[in-house]
Each structure stands twice: as structure tokens, then as C-alpha cells.
Amino acid sequence: xxxxxxxxxxxxxxxxxxxxxxxxxxxxxxxxxxxxxxxxxxxxxxxxxxxxxxxxxxxxxxxxxxxxxxxxxxxxxxxxxxxxxxxxxxxxxxxxxxxxxx
Numbered sequence: 001x002x003x004x005x006x007x008x009x010x011x012x013x014x015x016x017x018x019x020x021x022x023x024x025x026x027x028x029x030x031x032x033x034x035x036x037x038x039x040x041x042x043x044x045x046x047x048x049x050x051x052x053x054x055x056x057x058x059x060x061x062x063x064x065x066x067x068x069x070x071x072x073x074x075x076x077x078x079x080x081x082x083x084x085x086x087x088x089x090x091x092x093x094x095x096x097x098x099x100x101x102x
Contacts, residue, residue, distance in 0.1 A: 003047055011044045012062050015055065018042070019083060027077055028084035030055040038080045059083035060090070074098070 018032035030040030032055065040055025053061075056073045063085040067073060074094060077087045 007045055007047070008062060011058070014044065015042060015059055015062060015083065018055075021084075025077060025079070025082075026084060027079045027082040027087060028059075029079065030081040030083050034081070040081050040083060055081070055083045056088055059085055060088045064088065 016028075019028045019030055021028055030042075033041045035041050035054075041052060042055045042058050043050055043052050044058055045051075054073065056075060057067055060073045061067050067090060071090045071092065072094065073088050074091045075082045075087050076089055077084075078098070079087075082088075
């Protein structure tokens with residue numbers, strides 16, 4: 001996403017400024033723009049210009065590592081607005097019963 005370390009740090013700060021931590025779940029909940037589907041969205045500066053990303057995908061890329069375009073970022077905690085890198089995982093597809101599991 002960013003080869004410039006200053007740009008990456010700036011994007012990390014932007015992401016974190018738009019969150020709050022839920023003490024009982026340790027979720028880092030996105031407080032910024034939300035898509036019609038209920039997921040966080042964030043506009044970040046990249047080496048190629050501004051780019052709109054899902055907040056969870058941006059969090060994974062900024063704090064964990066690259067995400068191949070064919071992969072999806074899923075919240076293990078099942079909170080659509082969670083961007084805690086410890087709660088995120090890469091998947092090929094969302095299991096059909098994912099949002100209905102207990």
C-alpha cells in the first residue's frame with residue numbers, strides 16, 4: 001500500500017483516531033464513515049493517490065501486512081466495525097453461516 005514510512009504512520013494515526021476500544025470485547029470499533037452494508041470505510045493516501053478501503057482491510061494492511069486482492073479480511077469477533085488487528089484474519093470467502101454462528 002505505502003512504501004513511504006511517514007505516509008504509513010500518518011494513515012495508521014488516521015485509522016486509530018476514528019476508533020474507540022470496547023473494554024468487554026477488546027474490539028477496536030470504527031467510528032468513521034460506514035458503508036450501506038454496515039462496514040467501516042476510510043479514505044487513505046497511498047503512493048498512487050487517495051484510495052477508499054474498507055476500514056478492516058486498511059487496518060490489516062497497515063498493522064499486519066499486505067492483503068492480496070483476491071483475499072477478504074474477516075473479523076473473528078463478528079463485529080463488522082471492529083478494526084483490531086488481533087481480531088482480523090484473511091479468508092478466501094466468508095463462510096455461508098458466518099454471521100449466524102454463536
